[in-house]
Amino acid sequence: MKKPIVKxxxxxxxxxxxxxxxxxxxxxNLEIVEGEFIAFxxxxxxxxxxxxxxxxxxxxxxxxxxxVDEVDITNLGEGQLSRWRALNVGFIFQFYNLIPVLxxxxxxxxxxxxxxxxxxxxxxxxxxxxxxxxxIERMDHFPYxxxxxxxxxxxxxxxxxxxxxxxxxxxxxxxxxxxxxNEILDLIERLNKEFNKTIIMVTHxxxxxxxxxxxxxxxxxxxxxxxxxxxx
Amino acid sequence: xxxxxKLILRNAFRHPLRSFxxxxxxxxxxxxxxxxxxxxxxxxxxxxxxxxxxxxxxxSISLIFPLPISYKEKIRQIEGVNIVSxxxxxxxxxxxxxxxxxxxxxDANSYLRLYPEYLISEEEKKEFLRDRKGFIAGKKxxxxxxxxxxxxxxxxxxxxxxxxxxxxxxxxxGRDEYTDETQxxxxxxxxxxxxxxRGSSWTDHVGWYMVxxxxxxxxxxxxxxxxxxxxxxxxETLTETERAFQLSFIYLTENLLITIRIVSMIIILIIxxxxxxxxxMTYRERIPEYAVFKTLGYSGLKIGGLMVGESLFxxxxxxxxxIFLTYPISKIVGxxxxxxxxxxxxxxxxxxxxxxxxxxAGILATIIPIYQVVKMKISEALRNIG
Numbered sequence: 001m002k003k004p005i006v007k008x009x010x011x012x013x014x015x016x017x018x019x020x021x022x023x024x025x026x027x028x029n030l031e032i033v034e035g036e037f038i039a040f041x042x043x044x045x046x047x048x049x050x051x052x053x054x055x056x057x058x059x060x061x062x063x064x065x066x067x068v069d070e071v072d073i074t075n076l077g078e079g080q081l082s083r084w085r086a087l088n089v090g091f092i093f094q095f096y097n098l099i100p101v102l103x104x105x106x107x108x109x110x111x112x113x114x115x116x117x118x119x120x121x122x123x124x125x126x127x128x129x130x131x132x133x134x135x136i137e138r139m140d141h142f143p144y145x146x147x148x149x150x151x152x153x154x155x156x157x158x159x160x161x162x163x164x165x166x167x168x169x170x171x172x173x174x175x176x177x178x179x180x181x182n183e184i185l186d187l188i189e190r191l192n193k194e195f196n197k198t199i200i201m202v203t204h205x206x207x208x209x210x211x212x213x214x215x216x217x218x219x220x221x222x223x224x225x226x227x228x229x230x231x232x
Numbered sequence: 233x234x235x236x237x238k239l240i241l242r243n244a245f246r247h248p249l250r251s252f253x254x255x256x257x258x259x260x261x262x263x264x265x266x267x268x269x270x271x272x273x274x275x276x277x278x279x280x281x282x283x284x285x286x287x288x289x290x291x292s293i294s295l296i297f298p299l300p301i302s303y304k305e306k307i308r309q310i311e312g313v314n315i316v317s318x319x320x321x322x323x324x325x326x327x328x329x330x331x332x333x334x335x336x337x338x339d340a341n342s343y344l345r346l347y348p349e350y351l352i353s354e355e356e357k358k359e360f361l362r363d364r365k366g367f368i369a370g371k372k373x374x375x376x377x378x379x380x381x382x383x384x385x386x387x388x389x390x391x392x393x394x395x396x397x398x399x400x401x402x403x404x405x406g407r408d409e410y411t412d413e414t415q416x417x418x419x420x421x422x423x424x425x426x427x428x429x430r431g432s433s434w435t436d437h438v439g440w441y442m443v444x445x446x447x448x449x450x451x452x453x454x455x456x457x458x459x460x461x462x463x464x465x466x467x468e469t470l471t472e473t474e475r476a477f478q479l480s481f482i483y484l485t486e487n488l489l490i491t492i493r494i495v496s497m498i499i500i501l502i503i504x505x506x507x508x509x510x511x512x513m514t515y516r517e518r519i520p521e522y523a524v525f526k527t528l529g530y531s532g533l534k535i536g537g538l539m540v541g542e543s544l545f546x547x548x549x550x551x552x553x554x555i556f557l558t559y560p561i562s563k564i565v566g567x568x569x570x571x572x573x574x575x576x577x578x579x580x581x582x583x584x585x586x587x588x589x590x591x592x593a594g595i596l597a598t599i600i601p602i603y604q605v606v607k608m609k610i611s612e613a614l615r616n617i618g
Binding site for chain 1: 235238239242243246520521524525526527528529530531609610611614615
């Protein structure tokens with residue numbers, strides 16, 4: 001039996017807007033096992049991205065616990081959380097979020113600068129990641145010289161280059177045409193199947209969600225009972 | 233490290249026009265700061281060139297009242313006095329009003345012994361001492377008018393009316409670059425002789441005495457002894473060190489100097505404001521990127537390091553170019569102001585001072601943006617992307 005890699009226990013989260021407190025997530029309990037590919041769906045404002053941010057250590061809970069690979073990240077200070085993210089989480093964003101003044105190679109190298117690897121070791125890791133996303137020939141190109149799909153592939157290479165415990169993807173195909181979106185989804189699926197990466201994805205797109213093994217729906221801040229397994 | 237430097241440089245040139253204008257502002261500020269410091273230094277030049285072994289004795293009422301030549305023997309007899317020389321401000325004009333320069337009637341022999349910073353060849357010195365109508369002038373003055381040794385020139389006297397004929401017998405050079413090379417010296421005996429012939433009341437009078445002393449530590453005592461000697465006489469004296477004498481002229485313009493110093497401080501503030509403005513604009517534009525850096529595990533302080541690097545790139549680039557330009561520009565300004573400031577040299581201190589100001593300004597300019605990055609909530613910053 002696979003061990004749970006992510007555990008959320010009674011998680012609550014709200015935001016403050018002026019004097020108003022806007023509740024976002026209510027009493028979330030969740031377990032994601034190692035090597036899983038899970039997609040969260042739900043309408044806008046349902047709390048999908050907030051949930052993803054809490055799992056990835058980008059935001060902190062109001063109450064409850066978030067445990068990733070046996071580390072209770074709700075107990076970590078800001079500096080510890082930064083270091084933890086650098087080693088354990090790979091991020092794929094909707095708008096790629098590449099640094100425009102860095103080449104594809106340098107963008108992928110960025111998270112490795114925090115790891116203490118030598119220049120040669122970094123180069124090996126970056127080239128491997130760019131090979132996986134099939135962009136090694138374009139490693140010296142700047143983001144503006146790449147298509148949207150290519151930029152997202154660079155972003156995926158950056159997410160996997162540190163060999164993180166989990167990969168979180170927030171609407172990874174939201175800014176892409178259908179063909180590019182399919183390419184990216186195939187790539188994410190490959191990471192899960194071939195490299196056994198745990199993938200947690202948030203999406204609006206049912207086609208994207210279909211690639212996940214499990215789909216959970218969020219509505220008004222709660223995980224409802226709907227639970228799909230898309231393939232055995 | 234190479235990666236970080238590359239990132240800083242590429243970031244710095246993301247908006248070439250803005251970067252250029254920021255650096256240009258700093259260049260102008262550094263240049264203005266350098267020129268002001270040079271100006272202040274030039275103002276104090278006389279003070280700095282003064283010697284601790286020289287005293288100036290003048291009429292206690294005012295410098296414009298003369299002292300009898302007979303005082304020289306009494307001063308010479310005072311204990312601690314080594315050399316006594318004297319001079320009178322002549323205030324001559326060469327051909328035209330605009331051709332003004334400092335001209336003095338001096339006792340050449342004692343004066344040249346008392347002021348060894350004026351270097352003149354033995355041969356020219358002999359010629360000068362031999363010729364009652366001879367004069368010597370500084371190298372810069374000679375070059376300004378193209379005079380040649382042996383050439384006779386005529387000065388129009390403003391204080392002592394008439395046309396005065398002199399023959400150039402020598403050119404003095406300054407011992408160092410801070411010595412005034414724009415002065416004109418001729419024999420007091422010549423002036424006195426003409427005044428005697430004219431029956432002037434200024435006959436046998438001098439403008440001031442320059443007194444060489446043996447021990448600078450005893451300057452206050454010697455000064456007191458000189459003044460006591462002439463107490464209750466027809467022309468009481470005021471003796472002070474050469475430095476104090478020069479400073480008394482500067483005190484007359486103290487308010488102006490204070491204003492200039494304030495302007496110089498304002499320039500430093502301008503540098504800080506310009507760079508702070510650029511760094512705040514930069515921060516606002518790059519909020520999503522900084523959020524990505526933080527997402528990937530970079531701490532606020534590490535990102536702050538990038539900001540400081542970029543800010544220092546602006547301030548130090550401007551500083552280096554500004555310093556580099558200060559020298560040729562101050563030379564041009566110095567030539568334009570040569571009449572008023574014979575020595576207009578950029579003080580070395582502006583280099584470390586400008587570097588220090590640039591580094592401090594570069595760091596201060598990033599305090600607000602770094603604070604904002606440290607306080608930035610990643611989830612909120614990422615929400616603004618798209």
